Amino acid sequence: MILLGFDVEEFDMPFEYGKSLPFDEQLAISTAGTLKVLNVLQAAGIKATFFCTANYAIHKPDVIEAIVSQGHELASHGYYHSDFKAEHLLQSKLKLEEISGKPVTGFRMARMMPVDEAEIEKAGYAYNSSLNPTWLPGRYNNFDKPRTWFYDHNVLQIPASVSPLIRFPLFWLSFHNLPMPLIKWLSNSAYKKDGYLNLYFHPWEFTNLHDKEKLGLPVYVAKNSGEPFVNRLKDFISWAQAKGYVFGKTGDFAEGIISKKSKAF
Known part of the structure; x- marks a missing residue:
């Protein structure tokens, strides 16, 4: 199975490079990209997971409605993208459930930073x-961490996919900079080794930067x-579907993994 994840957030990345961007424009850029992603997924007939900040969801409930009404999963990306407190874990979960009317079972920390697994549990x-x-x-x-799924504090950990052996990351920046044939070759290698791929992107990447x-x-x-x-995402999806990947x-x-674990006990 190929897992596509999209981190929907207030677009604050320019702040890391000394720029400022009004909040409404941060939202507008992320929203424009999210709508493009939804169109691609709908055309391909596939479902994905959208990791959203509660802050984004509060200001764009119509986008959240579009995500869930089209059958995609809504997961938490924290309350704010550039501010984190342990209490935000539960607060963001509850707020996203309130706005979407759907249970939220997954989490991804902003910028893939470390987070206390006891607090996640x-x-x-x-x-x-x-x-x-x-x-x-x-x-x-994180070379000392497992490259495939594992448990920590009774929470299933699903790392982003990396290639076997050298652990080359198969993430958003790779899709920006590598030739597509190389991305497909690396992805195929990881899929055959692990039985799945976990890829993540940001909707703002689908706008002109x-x-x-x-x-x-x-x-x-x-x-x-x-x-x-x-077009790169469309190409990748078409390639994977042609190979029979789901x-x-x-x-x-x-x-599916948690259910198998429960049956084992």
């Missing part, structure tokens, strides 16, 4: 997809953004 999440089991300069070094003066994003982030990125929601994948 306490907040009632069934799974956590906040680990990139590789080394990313200036972010994290080349305005350096306004957004300040480096070339490796802006490369292939906007319509080229839409796409699914992260929550359904987690439920």
Whole structure:
């Protein structure tokens, strides 16, 4: 199964590069990208998981309604994208459930930063997809962590996919910068080794990010953004479907593993 995850948040990444962006514009950029993603998924006939901040959901309940009405999973991406407290874990879960009318069982920490697994369990999440089991300069070094699913504090951990052996990350930046044939080859290798792929993106990547003066994003982030990125996602989905790979929601994948564990006991 291929798990596509999209982190829907207030687009605050320009702040990391010394730029500012009005809040309504942060929302507008993320919303434009989310709608593009929904169109791609609908055309392909597949379902995915949208990890949303409660802050985004509060201001864009119509987008949340579109996500759930089209059969996708809503999971938590925290309360705010650039502010975190342990109490936000439960607060974001409850707020997203209130807005969507659907249970929220999954979590992904903003920027894939470490989070206390005991607090994840306490907040009632069934799974956590906040680990990139590789080394990313200036972010994290997780070579000592498992590269496939495992349990921690009774919470199923579903790391982002990396290639076998060298653990090359198969995440959003790879899709911006690598040739598509190489992405497909690496993805195929990981899928055959692990039996699944867990890939994550941000809706704002599907908008044009080349305005350096306004957004300040480096070339490796802006490369292939906007319509080229839409086309890359379409191409990847078509390739995977042609190989007979099935796409699914992260929550359904987690439920299958958890169910097998329960039956074993």
